Structure formats: C-alpha cells, structure tokens
Amino acid sequence: MESRMPSSAQDKHNPFLNPAPRQHREGPYLREEVVLANRNHGLLTEGLRYDVTPAGMHYLLNHFDVPYVPDAASWRLSVSGEVERPLSLSIADIKALPQRTLRVTLECAGNGRGQVTPRWPSMPWMAEAVGTAEWTGTPLKGVLERAGLKPSVVEVSFTGIDRGFDRGHEHNYGRSLKRDMALHEDVLLVTGMNGQDLLPQHGFPLRLVVPGWYGMASVKWLDRIEALAAPYQGFQQVETYKYKVKAEDPGIPITDMRVKSLMAPPGIPDWYSRARLVERGETVLTGRAWSGGGIAVAKVEVAINGVWHAAALDPPAGKYAWRGWRYVWNATPGEYLLACRATDANGRTQPLEVPFDRGGFGNNVVQTVEVTVR
Ligand SMILES: Nc1nc2c(c(=O)[nH]1)N[C@H]1C(S)=C(S)[C@@H](COP(=O)(O)O)O[C@H]1N2
Ligand SMILES: [Mo]
Numbered sequence: 001m002e003s004r005m006p007s008s009a010q011d012k013h014n015p016f017l018n019p020a021p022r023q024h025r026e027g028p029y030l031r032e033e034v035v036l037a038n039r040n041h042g043l044l045t046e047g048l049r050y051d052v053t054p055a056g057m058h059y060l061l062n063h064f065d066v067p068y069v070p071d072a073a074s075w076r077l078s079v080s081g082e083v084e085r086p087l088s089l090s091i092a093d094i095k096a097l098p099q100r101t102l103r104v105t106l107e108c109a110g111n112g113r114g115q116v117t118p119r120w121p122s123m124p125w126m127a128e129a130v131g132t133a134e135w136t137g138t139p140l141k142g143v144l145e146r147a148g149l150k151p152s153v154v155e156v157s158f159t160g161i162d163r164g165f166d167r168g169h170e171h172n173y174g175r176s177l178k179r180d181m182a183l184h185e186d187v188l189l190v191t192g193m194n195g196q197d198l199l200p201q202h203g204f205p206l207r208l209v210v211p212g213w214y215g216m217a218s219v220k221w222l223d224r225i226e227a228l229a230a231p232y233q234g235f236q237q238v239e240t241y242k243y244k245v246k247a248e249d250p251g252i253p254i255t256d257m258r259v260k261s262l263m264a265p266p267g268i269p270d271w272y273s274r275a276r277l278v279e280r281g282e283t284v285l286t287g288r289a290w291s292g293g294g295i296a297v298a299k300v301e302v303a304i305n306g307v308w309h310a311a312a313l314d315p316p317a318g319k320y321a322w323r324g325w326r327y328v329w330n331a332t333p334g335e336y337l338l339a340c341r342a343t344d345a346n347g348r349t350q351p352l353e354v355p356f357d358r359g360g361f362g363n364n365v366v367q368t369v370e371v372t373v374r
Helices: 009-013 031-039 045-049 091-096 140-147
Strands: 076-081 087-090 100-107 130-139 155-166 169-178 188-193 207-209 222-228 260-263 276-278 281-290 297-304 307-310 323-331 334-344 367-373
Touching (some): 076 140, 087 091, 087 140, 091 130, 091 188, 100 188, 100 281, 130 140, 140 188, 140 222, 260 367, 323 334
Antiparallel strands (some): 076 087, 100 130, 130 188, 155 169, 155 222, 188 207, 260 281, 281 323, 297 307, 334 367
16 A cells, blocks of 8 residues: 655654655766666667567566565465455466467666656666567456446556655555556456566566556556556556656656667677677668557668668567568768667657656657777
8 A cells, every 4th residue: 555654753864755855967877876777677789689588688677676476376466446346366366367478568668768868867778678578468357357347447556566665655566557448458467478487577476568558557566456436646656657848747647658669789899888890791780669559660760870761671570569670781881870760650750859858758769879880
C-alpha cells in the first residue's frame, strides 16, 4: 500500500523523507547517476543484430532492489477489489491457464535522458534502454474475467513486491491501467522470457507485459492486482511518467512508445571513446526500428554525412516487435557521421533535435554514429 512514515520531529532529519532536492544538470554526470547506470545496464548495441535479445543482454531498469525469490512455490497472485470473485493464484495455476507467447520490444520511457540538456538527474540512458524478448504467459483479460470486474471498475492496479523511496515517498512499485487497456487481449501475465523462467532481475516469478507501451507499465515481481472504482494514486502513476516541459505542467501520462530506430555499431571500436573504425568497401549497416501501440514501422532511412538514403526492411516479426533494416554503404576513406531515422505507419517520424522534457522522457531523437573509414 502507498504509505508515508508518521511525521515526527525526527523526520526533519530523515534523508529518505527529506532527500536533497534534485535539480536539472549540465556537464559531467553525477556519482549517483553513474551508480544507477552500473545497476541498470542497457542493451549492448551490437546486440541489435539478434532478432530476439538474449535475456542477459536485455536492458534492465529496477528502481529499488531485485527481491530475493529463490523459488516460485509459495508465490501467490491476489486479484481483489471491485471483483465478483477475489482470486489467489499460484504460479502453477497461472501456467495451467491458456498460454500465449508474444515477441515484444520494450523500451524504457527514460531512454535518451542522458542526451537531454539540462537533464533530470536519474538513470542517464543514452540510447540503449531497449530489448526484444519472447514473453510467455496467460492473457490478463482471462484472469480478470474469471474474477469478474464489477461495472464500477475504472482502473486496475498492479503492484510488485519491491519497495523503496523516491522523493520522500515510501512505496512498492505499482502502476495501473484503465479498464479498457487492462482488458486488452495482448496484455499478458508473464512467467517466461525466451523460453525460460524469468530471470530474477526481469521479474521472477511473475510480471506484467503491456505490449506497445514504454516499459514502466510492465510491472515486475507482481503479486497484487486490484480492481478500482477510482483512479489509482500510486507514486509511479501520479508523480512521474508524465511528459512535462515545466514543473507546474499537469503533465501528459506516458503510454505508447514513440517511433525510433537504432544502428548496430559498424566496424570496430576504440575501447575508451567508442569511436568506430570501418574498412573501406561495402559495409552492410544494420539496425532495428520500432514504434508503439502496435503501429508498424513503414520506413527507415540512413544518412551518410547528412544525405538520406532508403534502407531495406526485413519482414515484420509481429505487431509489437522491432523490425530489422539494412543499408549497403560503399565506404570510401574519410570521416563520417551516420544516422538512421524511422517513420511509422501513422506518418510519425524521429526528430533531428532532442525534444526537451523535464524528466527526459520520450527522447526519440535520430541516433548518430561517428565512424572513420580507412
Ligand atoms: N516491480 C517493478 N516493476 C518494474 C520496474 C521496477 O522498478 N519495479 N521498472 C519498470 C521500468 S521503468 C521498466 S523500463 C521495465 C524494465 O523491464 P526490464 O528490466 O525487464 O527490461 O520494468 C518496469 N517494471
Ligand atoms: Mo523505465
């Protein structure tokens, strides 16, 4: 449950309740940002070559600690609140329900935050907070129908067992979906990733996966579902994950991923600067592109020193999975700035300038890669 510690004179000195205020930053990354970056690794961009990201290469975003759950035997998922028949399901019960596997690209809403100036001090993703997995589970809709949502239900909330503080609020990680979205046939209660049990850091033994949305909706270590007659007030729903330009903006709740593409790094890197060296001749540039809400990728372009060319697209790999692209570049010696840009079936494309957002959310700027051809 959402809870605050009772207030007392001592609270004034409690650093959890009264954290040092965060302010926008320019310049070097802070110690706290580096610590978060070490805990929450990104996709190694060379991993963009896999259709399905190997589980250990999938990006990670954990707000608090990964809970210690050595086995699934005693796990229960409760479904309560405004329902006709409250449920308590074991993992075996969930695995006995109809199973579906969906290939889904997940991206953190804060991906690209580290490129926004001034930036909000938080996880300083550059471009790598994305991955694609084959998620296996049972449709949430079926479980909600078994419980029977009452007509009064407007939202359904999802709570994990991980607990901590953010900006003075103590809470378990939790999110909600509006009734319609909770009943969407593609939202899954997931126990498997790439044909194996979930790894601890990806939510073992049970998580939600909301395809087409940014990752914050896909609650890990899920043990409580509540049907609500009023909008959910959890911290991760109300206090963050909203697009805002100014602090006083009411904010627009973040849902679908924005259209984006990334390039697998060509050639070989310098260890420290990550600058790339490519041999002259035919170089096949490849990468991935995706959009949100189940909207298809319609086009990918590649720029060589600012001149745009059409890339070839791989066949689609499912409604919610990224799409491979390739462009054959006849590289001649020199210095190059490479870039890629996707456009989705709704005609939305990636901006050339970083879109400013206070929290650094939704940055889908065109990615650039510097290479030297010898
Ligand atoms: N319980 C719980 N669920 C969570 C989170 C969390 O910190 N706790 N992080 C969310 C965020 S912000 C993202 S981007 C995705 C990341 O999923 P992954 O680590 O499996 O890639 O999980 C989401 N689900
Ligand atoms: Mo995220």
